[in-house]
Amino acid sequence: MSNDIVVSMQDIHKKFLGTEIETHALQGVSLNIYKGEFVAITGPSGCGKSTLLTIMGLLDSASDGNYFISDIETRGLNVDQRTQVRNQHIGYVFQSFNLIDSMTVFENVALPLEHRGEKSQAIKNAVIDALEKVGMQHRTNYKPNQISGGQQQRVAIARALVGNPDLILVDEPTGNLDTKNGDAVMKLLMDLNKQGSTIVMVTHDTRYSALADRQIQLLDGKVVGEKQVRSNDEKEVA
Amino acid sequence: MRIYINAFKQGIARIFTLPRLSLPLITTLGLTLAAVLTVVSVANVLLFKPLPDINEKDLYQVELSMELNEGFNVPFFSDPRRVASLKKHYGDELSWGHVSASDTQVEVGGTAITVMQYNAVSGSPETLGLALLQGLGTDAGNTEEGVWISESLWKSSYASTTDLSKQTVRLEGREFPILGVIENFTSISLENIDDQLTEQVWRFRDLDKTLETPDSIAMSMGSMTFVRGTFDAIPKAKDLETWFVDYVNSDIAIDQARQFLLSKPVSGELTSYRDAFIGDSQRLVFLLLTAMVCLLTMACLNLLNMFIAHYQSRTKEFSIQICMGSSVAKLRGLIFTENMPMFLMATVLGLITTGWLIKILPTLAGDNLPLLDQISLTTGSVSIGFAIILFINLIFAAIALLNVDKKALTESLNSSGKGTPAQQKQTINKLLMVIQLTLACVLLTSAIASVKDSYQQVYSDLGYSMPNAYEVSMQFSDEEWAASLNDFEQYRGSELQQLRRDFTQRLSATGGEIIDTTTLPLTANVLMNAFPDPDTGDTMMVRPMLWAPGLLSTFEIDVLAGRNLTPEDVDLPNILITKSFAMERVGDSNWENAVNTELKMGQEESDIFTIVGIVEDINPLPSGTIFVDAPEIYFSAPVAMTINQLSAVVLMPEGEQLDLEKLVPLVKGVDPRLGELQVASMQQRWQSVTQATRLNMYVVMGLAALTLTLAAIGVSGLSQMTAGQKRYELAVRMATGAKQRALLTLLLRDSVWMLVIGLGLGLAAAVTAYQYLLNMFETAPAFDWTATAGINFLLAAVMILSIAIPGWAVIRKDPMRALREL
Incomplete structure (x- = not known):
């Protein structure tokens, strides 16, 4: 596998077993994500976007197929091993932010590094750096309920990037935000991508998916289309 | 490490910010821990600590x-x-x-x-x-x-x-x-x-x-x-019984006495000194320990249910932690650390309460426990306390995350906050509640049997009333003198008669009415007489009472057949017997026929008495000096009795007390060979005789109330959780026209199986456990189906209310409001 490939998925299937019916959410998805790419996964509701993202983020495992992240084979990993890989290699941004209410902004952002067992000073430096990148350095001691939705999303992004992951997964980042805040978050993601972060974003908003380098279209659990908007080289020139 | 320090700090903050969680935990766990530690301290002394003064070995x-x-x-x-x-x-x-x-x-x-x-x-x-x-x-x-x-x-x-x-x-x-x-x-x-x-x-x-x-x-x-x-050299039970026969045959010279002794069953017993000293306390301690552990388990199950509800509300937080790189084991460690301050507070409260309980143990236990002064809160007990708490915390932390798995992760992290989350499964909660109900049922069944038995012992019909009467007595301190007084009593004007006359005359200056009898019906000075029945050869045990004019009427002891004695009977061998004695003699149905029959208390002419009347029995009270249910015989004169003290009963007007300071100089000069003046009022005597039983009753009632409360809190907590999770469904049903009663039935139906299984298992366990209890304690009251049914009915009623009330609180809200709140 090329060193430039961050994510490699081959023939990924995901089945959900209900009490009466079986749902085949992903039906043989294969794709690669390259280092420094900004990929948007699009498609109508129920097409399997979020399922694909949770498998990519190792929050769930595929029913079948192979998935490599940063050359690590993920099939057969147990919950704790998946957690460790996620902690080391993935940053995750949720639509509903998922910040812990009882913790401050600083503590929320510090979480991945705390779990890695980093030293206090290193955590402090990294958190401040991440918060500066998202413009939230002035709100370190605030609790999530004391800041706006847009600010919460920026903190969630800071938490995703604080560990310097190989891949940042973003699930409907603007879904819970108004246009102004949505635009600001998108600008932030693009800036991060320009600084070298690999980003995979799930969205159904065509306005924002158009800003990605590549769009992958899903329908009924299958990749039905792929559109290269610009290459990394073009991005560098721009 | 820092993350654990932060968790500990958050735990301290939660004590104050989450009083709904911290207060029940600290108080319930602290108090039940105190009960367990007190019993552990008692057990430690009774079972393991060497006796303080003697050498127990061999x-x-x-x-x-x-x-x-x-x-x-x-x-x-x-x-x-x-x-x-x-x-x-x-x-x-x-x-x-x-x-x-x-x-x-x-x-x-x-x-x-x-x-x-x-x-x-x-x-x-x-x-x-x-x-x-x-x-x-x-x-x-x-x-x-x-x-x-x-x-x-x-x-x-x-x-x-x-x-x-x-x-x-x-x-x-x-x-x-x-x-x-x-x-x-x-x-x-x-x-x-x-x-x-x-x-x-x-x-x-x-x-x-x-x-x-x-x-x-x-x-x-x-x-x-x-x-x-050495154990081998010491005579065993059988050896003692064999020795007894040899001894009686060789060393008892009087034929009649020898025959009497050989006719009685004897049983030898060889017990280690410690076991003999501790007696039933060992089994009592095991029983108490079991009860306390059951109570602690019930409290823990309650708290665990509450904690599970609390953890369920934090599922998203746990999921985020896992998503950010925490392993489930690490998360359990964090929860353990976070809960530590609350558990430590509970331990401190438990230890303080234990110290206090040990201090008041002499009052609580009375004479029921030996070595009370040796019982203290030792390092061992404190360590056990901490170990119990750490263990419980560990269990709580382990169970807290039982539901947090990958499914929970994806479900909770990917929910956008729109709509209503599906109702979480409550299998564990309901299972815990069934166990709790089972334990409650066992504890309550035993408790109610004990309470009922104590109540019947203390407040049963004694066969007499309790006027404002005092027993005033002075012991014969010289045994030889006492023997000569009794020997010459049969003669008119004997020394004993003169002493009694002098004594009662002096007492009359107190202002009370004097009854010239030996004892109160409720007395500490119990005399027992044994005589061989000449007809059957059986030994009869009776309690001789000295009749006096006004005795029966004062204490409202009814004459059931025949007549009362009169002063004219004093020189005649006439007696009154009790109904139970009459039934024993002539049969249950025609006991009245015992009137005007003879009672032979020996072979001599002077041992034959005529029964002139039958009176109500005096029922013995628990914990009396000697708890023997022997029938009373009222003698018209003390000829057939062995008098061991000079005594009389003083009946004071209602509301007045016998003035001791006035009494002491009055009786001082009766005879120098008389011991100290002893005065006991009937009320005081009743209070002291029944104290241990009443205390036992109140303690067990407290235990039963605590059990019922814990069960009610647990069930109501679970019901609240269920109703809370069903709020959306209930609100939608209400909004679409469901009647409130139908919704209440829906909630009850959801929990009623838990009640039925819990009570059913509890009843079976209670019956089994009670059989063990009866084997352990011969004095334990018999299993009472009526009381058991009653207490289980009460438990079921409390449980139904505990389900219905929190559910009703949700149901009675305006449906639109309920919908808006979601």
């Missing part, structure tokens, strides 16, 4: 009990001569001892002191392993010339002097030289000792010399025989 208590009447056993070794015979039989390999004890007054330098008098055979302290601190050993010979005193008395009254040669103590009207000082002896348990005094006086008899006099042919309570030696 020390055994031996006894040969003779059953004189059903349930009434007397110790055959009460006469030390029999112990001497046993010693002779088994040779010098074993060392023997025999002790009887009673409270008495001594004078030291003109000051009267109440002490414990031990009458023992020489060598007893040495056999027990008591240390001799000063003076001669008790096996040195000529021991009868002086006395030995205890360390406490030596310190308090003789200033620990080492020169005992000129020291004396005045006892029983004589001055005795003090021959030695012995370590305080408190590891002794006898029926007649209420308070264990450490000021003690020992008198000794030479054991071997007792064989020089004939057997006393008497048996009395309040003595103990012990032996030290």
Whole structure:
């Protein structure tokens, strides 16, 4: 596998077993994500976007197929091993932010590094750096309920990037935000991508998916289309 | 590490920010832990701690009990001569001892002191392993010339002097030289000792010399025989029973007495001294420990349910932590750390309460537990307390995340907050609740049986009323004088009659009405008479009472058949018997026919009495001096009774008390051979006799109330959780026209299976557990189906209310409001 490939998925299937019916959410998805790419996964509701993202983020495992992240084979990993890989290699941004209410902004952002067992000073430096990148350095001691939705999303992004992951997964980042805040978050993601972060974003908003380098279209659990908007080289020139 | 420190800090904050969680945990866990630790402290002392004064190794208590009447056993070794015979039989390999004890007054330098008098055979302290601190050993010979005193008395009254040669103590009207000082002896348990005094006086008899006099042919309570030696060398139960037959045949000269003794069942018993001393307490401790552990388990199940509800509300937070790189084990560690401050607070509260409970233990336990002064909160108990708490915390942390798995992760993290989350499964909660209900059922069944039994014992119909009456008495301190008083009582104008007349005349100056009888119906001075029935040969045990004019009417003891005695009966052998005695004699259906029949209490002419009337029985109260249900016989004169004290009953007007200060000088000059004046009111006596039973009843009632409350809190918490999770469904149903009653039925139906299974299992477990209890304690009340059904009905009713009330709180809200709140 090329060193430039961050994510490699081959023939990924995901089945959900209900009490009466079986749902085949992903039906043989294969794709690669390259280092420094900004990929948007699009498609109508129920097409399997979020399922694909949770498998990519190792929050769930595929029913079948192979998935490599940063050359690590993920099939057969147990919950704790998946957690460790996620902690080391993935940053995750949720639509509903998922910040812990009882913790401050600083503590929320510090979480991945705390779990890695980093030293206090290193955590402090990294958190401040991440918060500066998202413009939230002035709100370190605030609790999530004391800041706006847009600010919460920026903190969630800071938490995703604080560990310097190989891949940042973003699930409907603007879904819970108004246009102004949505635009600001998108600008932030693009800036991060320009600084070298690999980003995979799930969205159904065509306005924002158009800003990605590549769009992958899903329908009924299958990749039905792929559109290269610009290459990394073009991005560098721009 | 920092993440754990932060979790600990958050835990401290949660004590104050989450009082709905922290307060129940700290109080419930703290208080139940205190109950467990108190019982653990008691168990530690009773089961493991060496007795403080004696050497228990190879020390055994031996006894040969003779059953004189059903349930009434007397110790055959009460006469030390029999112990001497046993010693002779088994040779010098074993060392023997025999002790009887009673409270008495001594004078030291003109000051009267109440002490414990031990009458023992020489060598007893040495056999027990008591240390001799000063003076001669008790096996040195000529021991009868002086006395030995205890360390406490030596310190308090003789200033620990080492020169005992000129020291004396005045006892029983004589001055005795003090021959030695012995370590305080408190590891002794006898029926007649209420308070264990450490000021003690020992008198000794030479054991071997007792064989020089004939057997006393008497048996009395309040003595103990012990032996030290290897187990193989010590006589066993069967050996004792064989020895008894040989002894009676060879050493009891009077044919009638010999036949009488041989006709009675005897049972030998060899028990280690510690087991004999601790007695039933060991089983009581196990029982209490089981009850307390059940209670702690119930409390934990409740709290666990509450915590699970709390953790469920934090599922998203846990999921985020896992998403950010925490392993489930690490998360459990964080929860454990976060809960630690609350659990530590509960431990501190538990330890403080334990200290307090141990302090009030003497009041709570009364005379029911030995070695009370040895019980303390030890490092071991504190360590056990911390270990229990850490263990519970560990369990809580483990169970908290049982539902947090990958599914929970994706479900909770990917929910956008739109709509309503699906209702979480409550299998664990409901399972815990079923266990809790089962435990509650077992505890309540046992508790209600105990409470009902105590209540019936204390508040049953005693067969008499309780007027404002006082028993005033003075003991005959000189045994020879007492014997001569009784011997000459049959003669008109005897010394005893004169004394009684003088006594009652003096008492009349108190302003009360005097009843010239020996005792109150409720007395501490219980006299028992045994006589062989000439017709059947059976031994009859009766309680002789001295009749006096006004006695029956004052205490409202009904004459059920025949007539009452009158002053004209005083010179006649006429008696009254009780209904139970009449039924025993002539049958249950025609007991009235016992009137005008004769009662032969011996072979002599003077032993034949005529029954002129039948009266109501006097029912014995629990924990009395001797708990024997023997029928009363009312004699018109004290001829057939053995009077051991000068006594009378003073009936004071309602609301007035007998003035003791006025009474003491009044009776002072009756006779110098009379002991201290004793005054006991009927009410006081009732209070003291029933105190332990009432206390037991209140403690068990408290335990039952706590059990019921814990069960109610648990079920209501679960119901609240269920109703809370079903709010959306309930609100939608309400909004679409469902009636409130239908919604309540929906909630009840969801929980009723839990109630049925819990109570069903509980009932089965209760019946089984109670059978074990009956095997362990012969005195435990019989299983009561009515009471069990009643308490289970109450439990079911409380549970239904606990389900319905929180559910109703949700249902009664405006449906639109409920929908808006979601």
